[in-house]
Amino acid sequence: MEEHVLLTSQIRTTQYSERDMEPDLLKCVQTYAGKPTAQNSAFRQCRLIYWADRAKTLRNDNSFGEYYDEHHPARAIAERINVPVVEEILHAMGAATNGVKNEFVHRLGFGFPVVDDLREEGVFDVRPLSRSAKKEFIETKAALIHKQHPLLRSLRRQCIRDGNWKEIADQLQIEVEKGWLQGPYTVHDLPVDHFIPIRRFIVVQGEKHRGCDNGRATNKVTRVHTPISLLGIDNAIATAASMIEHGVEHLSQAVLDQSDAYKSLIADSTQQRYAVVVALNATTQELECYLSNVLCFGTESAVLDYNCLSRFVTAAARRIMGIPAAGYFDDFHMLARADDIEGMAEDFQFFFSNIIGLIFKDAKKRTGQMSALAYPTGSEVIQMLTDAMERAKDGSDKGIRSIHMPMKRKLEALEAASPMVAREMVRDAVKHLKVSSVKGETWYQYFRAVRSWSRYANAMCIAHFPIDTTELEGYVSLHTNADTAECSLSALEKVQRYLRIDSRLRTKGVQEAIKGIRREQKATHKMDPITSQLLDKILADTKFSTPSKSLLREFNALAVLSYVFLLRTNNEALPLCRGLETDAPHSALHDVKTSKRHSSVFRFQQELHIVLASRKSKQSGEVLTRGCTCKATTVTVGWRSMCPVHYLWPFIQNTTEPGRRVFQLTYPIVLENVKLKADRHQKPVIGWGTHSFRRGAAHDINDENPDLGVLLRAGSWTSGTFKEYIDWSKVQQKGMTQVSAVTDE
DSSP states (O other): OHHHHHHHHHHHTSSOOGGGSOHHHHHHHHHHHTSOHHHHHHHHHHHHHHHHHHHHHHHHSGGGGGGSOTTOTTHHHHTTSOHHHHHHHHHHHTOSOHHHHHHHHHHHHHOBOTTOOOEEETTTEEEOOOHHHHHHHHHHHOOOBOTTOHHHHHHHHHHHHHSOHHHHHHHHHHHHHHTSEEEEEOTTTOSOSSBOEEEEEEEEETTEEEEEEEOHHHHHTOSOOOOOOOOHHHHHHHHHHHHHHTTOOSEEEEEEEETTTGGGSBBOGGGGGGSEEEEEOTTTOOEEEEEESBOOTTOHHHHHHHHHHHHHHHHHHHHTTOOOEEEETTEEEEEEETTTHHHHHHHHHHIIIIIIOOOEEEEEEEEEEGGGGSOOOHHHHHHHHHHHHHHHHHOOOOGGGOTTSOHHHHHHHHHHSOHHHHHHHHHHHHHHHHHHHHOSHHHHHHHHHHHHHHHHHHHHTOOSSSOOHHHHHHHHHTOSOHHHHHHHHHHHHHHHHHTTSOOOOOOHHHHHHHHHHHHHSOOOOOOOOOOHHHHHHHHHOOOOSSOOHHHHHHHHHHHHHHHHTTOOIIIIITTOBBOOTTOOTTTHHHHHHHTTOSEEEEEETTEEEEEESOOSSOTTOEEEEEEOOSSOSSOSSSOSSSOIIIIIHHHHHHHOOTTSBSOOOOHHHHHHHHHHHHHHHSOOSSOOOTHHHHHHHHHHHHHHOSOHHHHHHHHTOOSGGGGGGSOHHHHHHHHHHHHHHHHHO
8 A cells, every 4th residue: 555655656747748748538537437447347347238239240241351352462461451340439539530441441451552651640640641642652762773773783682781681581471371461573573563662670679679761762762751749658657647637546557569560451452562572682682572471660650650550559448439549659557447358458458359360479468557657766776777787797898889999990890790790799888887987986976966866755745756847946945054054966867868758957946946056055174184293193193993004004094085186075085006017107097997907006117106096077088196305305206204105105005905905895885983082183164074185285386386286186186176275366376476575586
């Protein structure tokens, strides 16, 4: 029951509403919701009995044959559909005019044109095409070729390069046996003189190998290009929200898939020359031609014409059977109460399979809670992203995936492969890069924002995703810091892009809320700096929260390292790893990124090198270098009493093996001891933190060096952020002094 309540709240608050529903669907939902399950089931049974009797009567009628072309090679396929009963159902639904109805009925029995389609208006109103205009267009514009055309030789070479022509030949033989194709013919034996060839190829979808026809040339001469509206899952969610609003509890869904959907509609036999399937003979490796008796999967008219049939199915389900159904091409979704969904799915299948003659796959029929149609929650999103990052770690940079392979070599690899293999290689490379953009420390930092939004959504009983910008204004207003609010928005936008949802969240209301937070928030709390004098005292302090001398030595080394290299302690200094024996300055960054290491610390001559695979300000990585300070009279960046080369490196060398982490400390222990030690020797103005080491080093460099560039290079700053780490008034005072000196001269 708790799961249902959460589900109800998610659907109720979706951005889709009854305005997104078609009128007949809304009426069907209102009627269904207003009656109990037993009454709805009895209504469907009465309709099934009536239409089953009508279908039987019409099939036994002597005039049944007038609905079909007696000479059509695929008449057996056409007769599976009970066209007379379809005509009566159209009349019962009040579909348009008799002329429109007769046009659709005529095409069911005599074939759909290959270079034309029915134009939709509304739920199932279609407008017939002027036959004279169609004939004129075909005769003047069709890209017909003759049997000696050079294009055929080019198609043969393409078929050979595909490399899967044997599998294609087997598929075509099966389609010939089913009556979908006529043939095979050689090019010279083809019963038409001029034709448009469409090449058969294979599309791999998981374990399924689907045969498709490249109907590009046929699509160019298609007379009508009708924009179609596919409501699909969005319409189903809007329907679910409406049913819940009308009091339907324990909502469930069922999905049925029509079997061989495109092959259930026959093609106009007079237009078979506009889509002749060509493939390679498995034995002779010469081109073979097939005339298609049904709609070709790959032509535009096939999609548009079948969509008319799909809209007929959904309209009949709603208006005749009282079933709230939404169609997406050959997939049909039904929504009902949990105790009625099984019966509704069976009635739907019986009506369209046994009465009308459309075959549905039993294997794809499934029922389940409506949660299957809802977007994921925040915790589910975090799990999805975590899984994606784990998969990215398993993937290796091989072939054209590799970011280090030159473009020229990648193109050569694609040219050497067949077109199908080349497409698979490119898709794999694109997928690898997209997943790589998800992995990394950055995403883990965003998880906090996603969890925070999930808690807010649960408290307000609203959907987690897609995010309602009106509700988002309330969530943003809870933040006490504008920068944190901006970070949360960025995280949520990234998640919505990952889920392929519209990610535009920065509406005017949200921006105004952030602006108000920025105006009213307190001054930014900056940690007090730990300068060289205070750091001397901290290192001399032998007290530690954990009675362990090894951890104390680690803490002191970590403090020196964070100060000398101006590192962020938590995500840069603590995870540092000792470099491998092969690491060298000229190739260290490349080696670290290639081996997917966090970092590398190694000594080269009289310098200590730290290589970071990525940083907050430099995602591409950076190499930091500090030289020996033992005999230096002036130290620009470094430690006066503890040399990076002769103090830090011996510690790392003696305590850590190559490739292992240098520090075993945890961040909470480090933070606790920083506060305790600093408090004992100096009272804070604001407070102490691990960032105090970076701020203290910046203060010391700024005090000792008049050149601001030294500070920027030491902290790797490329923007004005460095101002937050120093006393900017001193810099301004220095500048004024220098200007005055120049003026006096």
